[in-house]
Amino acid sequence: MGRAPCCDKSKVKRGPWSPEEDATLKNYLHEHGTTGNWITLPTKAGLNRCGKSCRLRWLNYLRPDIKRGTFTEEEDNVICTLFRSIGSRWSVIASQLPGRTDNDVKNYWNTKLKKKLLAVAARNNIVATRQTCDHNIADQFSAPVPPKIETPHGPETSSCLGGTLPYAANISLVHSFDQPKETFEPWCNHSDSKPMEVSDFGSTSESNSFSIPLSHQEVSSLPSSSSLAQLDQYHCSLWSGHEGINYVNSEFLMDFGFETPPADQFLLGGYGH
């Protein structure tokens, strides 16, 4: 027997929100906040809606800090990078893009970015069929070794979608996933690297690392097969750099329907160490 639904769907309104409903919800939240209970909120606010629907409407549309409009190239880079590193964890990715919602990021990925990446794959002569080439694709994205980026200011600002080798390929997961947690040591090829916010990613800052905060829930929700589960429970740190890079290129291919590579393959294709 499954869970009881959160509300009687036959009695609540569904579908697109009217401006009046938006105003009602907005006004109520402005005056009372969520009071910690979305389920009872619609009744209190005088809305004939499911509480989850109210929550979604607020988070994805009515929140005052929502950023609209097209995604910038920097945002593309962040999405590509994080998708490759952590997969389709849209809420985590969105948390690194101020004003963007997980729904926005997810829609953007599904409708645009994925196609762009497929186009890149096509340009690299990657045959996007499961039958022919899991290994072929992995090869294509992990080799040959890309040229080192000479700038002392970290990676160039080229789009991850633009070149023959996506910019995001220059991102590394610094932890060795095979290491037991107790001996976990962030690996970084730059002694002067320090954490920075992903929102700074793509800047010319000398720092070329960033970290992704993970809640306990997020960590525990990782699939058991994911070596990310071995990471520190609150911070999964990533570094980008121009030397000694570990490539995780095959990871994002799972979005194209390919198997997620084994954890140890995260570190394949690196060079310089």
Added chain:
DNA sequence: AAACGCAGCAACCGCCTCTAT
């Protein structure tokens, strides 16, 4: 002008985790 196809996006569904009891 109508029909059709496609892209974009808002919204829903159902599962998982957390938390209170």
Added chain:
DNA sequence: TATAGAGGCGGTTGCTGCGTT
């Protein structure tokens, strides 16, 4: 410790508008 309810999330659906034929 077990259980139920709520929150949160990712996957998916379906509506709408626009472009093409």
